[in-house]
Amino acid sequence: MTSAREEILARVRTHRPTTPVTVPRDYLPDLTGIDVVEVLVDRLVDYKAGVHRAVAATLPEVLGGLVAASATVVVPPGLPPEWLAGPVVRDAAGAPLSVEALDAPGVTVVTGCAVAIAATGTLILDAAPDQGRRVLSLVPDHHVCVVWTDQITGGVPAALARLADPARPLTLISGPSATSDIELNRVEGVHGPRRLDVIIATRG
Template identity: 65%
Template sequence: MSARDEILARIRAARPTGSVPVPRDYETDPPAGDLIELLVDRLVDYRATVRRCAPDELAGALAGLLDGVPEVAVPSGLPGGWLAAYPGRVRRDGDPDPLAVTELDAPGLAVVSGCAVAVAQTGTLILDAGPEQGRRLLTLVPDHHVCVVRAEQIVAGVPQALRRLADPTRPLTMIAGPSATSDIELNRVEGVHGPRRLDVLLVG
């Protein structure tokens, strides 16, 4: 018997033949304190810009964040009222055709989206390709992403977030600050795998 065969034989012998119970008693109690403040603290630590506004101030707050941005791309299901105060050009993905990568990568273009749920403990925004979020491509290619998060979408931890998703099998994008990477000398570079700038607008 070769070494390879011996290793594989041991793996097969160790493999359970019946079902294996998996513990599901995850921590469900929310952390002490305000979930919104915890989320803000995490996002700012990840170098995202965070602003807060009341629901009736959403359009004006978005227009302020997009000041100087000539055009924005938005998912097909983004509420029209969100950008009612924005004077620039709004390009709706899929109206009539999906925006091409070259269009999404155009200088000066920003993307505005909602999110499915936000995790306070990890500072993570989860997008599940819903109507207010659109295709993954839409929020990964442009250099500037503005994400709207409603207060009721914020949960304490990942288990609670997964239970909030309408369909966990849909493609998920998990965002924790601007896209960044570090080399072996810990030199941080932003914008390598996604938007270089992330603005989060907390509503509520």
């Protein structure tokens, strides 16, 4: 005998919309002819993220300055070793760091990025080797993310099209963790890093 739960799930699986879903054109921002790098920077600053510029040659210096005061610097398994000159703790697949270790005072995590969306000021991490497990960017108090200028897209559709594998677990980051109560009192760090620093880097 079919249970009510099984019947409902069967209906959900077989349901097909009668009309196609379309997104109104005026809902999507027109960024034609606009510098998407500057749009992303503007959005990140508005979200109270720290924004820094670098080229490939100066990336280690910029990163070193941002993590200098950290008690521990954690990196995902595939982060290029030449990015950081100082000691780091690498999150290994065979011996992953615990939540308690990542939540300790003074921990900074440094990651790469899969793609960035200028229109929304959003960074997308997809658990690639230079980004690691989702917990790495969600638990430590300070997150430093490196975004190459050629990873920046104008809007959401273009960003999703750039993902190597949309089935990977995605983390969407729009500024440091923040929430507001009914009186609009802003509180940071409740459900993620209180500090987000983004390095906009140019290759070559």
